[in-house]
Amino acid sequence: MRHIDVFNGDADGICALHQLRMAEPVEAELITGVKHDIELIKRVNAGSGDQVTVLDVSLERNRGALLKLLESGARVRYFDHHAAPDIPVHPGLEAMIDEAADICTSILVDRFLGGRFRIWAVVAAFGDNLGSAALGLAQSLKLDKDQQAALQELGENLNYNAYGETESDLLIPPADLYRMVKRYTDPFHLMRKESLLGRLDKERVSDLKQALAIAPQRVSGKSDAYVLPDEPWSRRVSGTFANHLATVVPNRAHAVLTRNARGGYTISVRSPLEGKSTALGFCKLFATGGGRLHAAGINHLEPARLEEFLDRFEESFRAR
Numbered sequence: 001m002r003h004i005d006v007f008n009g010d011a012d013g014i015c016a017l018h019q020l021r022m023a024e025p026v027e028a029e030l031i032t033g034v035k036h037d038i039e040l041i042k043r044v045n046a047g048s049g050d051q052v053t054v055l056d057v058s059l060e061r062n063r064g065a066l067l068k069l070l071e072s073g074a075r076v077r078y079f080d081h082h083a084a085p086d087i088p089v090h091p092g093l094e095a096m097i098d099e100a101a102d103i104c105t106s107i108l109v110d111r112f113l114g115g116r117f118r119i120w121a122v123v124a125a126f127g128d129n130l131g132s133a134a135l136g137l138a139q140s141l142k143l144d145k146d147q148q149a150a151l152q153e154l155g156e157n158l159n160y161n162a163y164g165e166t167e168s169d170l171l172i173p174p175a176d177l178y179r180m181v182k183r184y185t186d187p188f189h190l191m192r193k194e195s196l197l198g199r200l201d202k203e204r205v206s207d208l209k210q211a212l213a214i215a216p217q218r219v220s221g222k223s224d225a226y227v228l229p230d231e232p233w234s235r236r237v238s239g240t241f242a243n244h245l246a247t248v249v250p251n252r253a254h255a256v257l258t259r260n261a262r263g264g265y266t267i268s269v270r271s272p273l274e275g276k277s278t279a280l281g282f283c284k285l286f287a288t289g290g291g292r293l294h295a296a297g298i299n300h301l302e303p304a305r306l307e308e309f310l311d312r313f314e315e316s317f318r319a320r
């Protein structure tokens, strides 16, 4: 029997798998990728008797590949917190899905293991930006303020490593980052021993600093659009930069454009909470647009359409 572990390359995916494998150590084949690379199950090659564990990737986006895998005779255990409106019923599938807003996959695994390695769920919840859930778990472990702050930084750094268009944009491939994390039962020990964490922290700070030094390409009454240079740091920081702008200047709409491997632009859009135009409504005007109401994006825009995009962005967020 082979074990295949399929997990999101962000902090939540890594910490979920780490908890499980401390409880159930096995040699497993690893399948993971950058954070937005979530169609991972189609990369699994397994059959009768094989055990596949899937962590922190949308079941909805993997449903077809999951059904194929189940039909091939593999057994699948699935932990996730993304929307899953139609969970298949199959004797080979054990699904632990909870879509509650204050839950991440590592918290589901923490429940499954009865809290055995809870400190890693704290790290993951901070990484997934679930601050109050993380603090609740940290308090149940009686961690002090300094320990909480250190775990928050660790979660954010592990998470930041997963941002980029491809693994070549990242400081370390997520599978290697997991193999490093896996050597430590104690996250404080990991932070003391591994200089990579300090490098991730520096990179996260310097990427944002570089983005903040870029002047917007288009400034209008109610919105700003930024075009970042064609560099790995741009592709790592784009979402973080857009969130930063939305936090610091919440009454304006923001678009952050980065060059992608197809020669076009990938775009993050954030909209003010009030006003009738939303990031999602705007992004849906484009074929590859989607996301959440006030935090949406466009996967690909042809380069020749840049000026048209800037005009439509300005126009959409002009009226309030």
Ligand SMILES: [Mn+2]
Residues within 6 Å of the ligand: 012, 013, 056, 081, 104, 105, 128
């Ligand atoms: Mn997650």
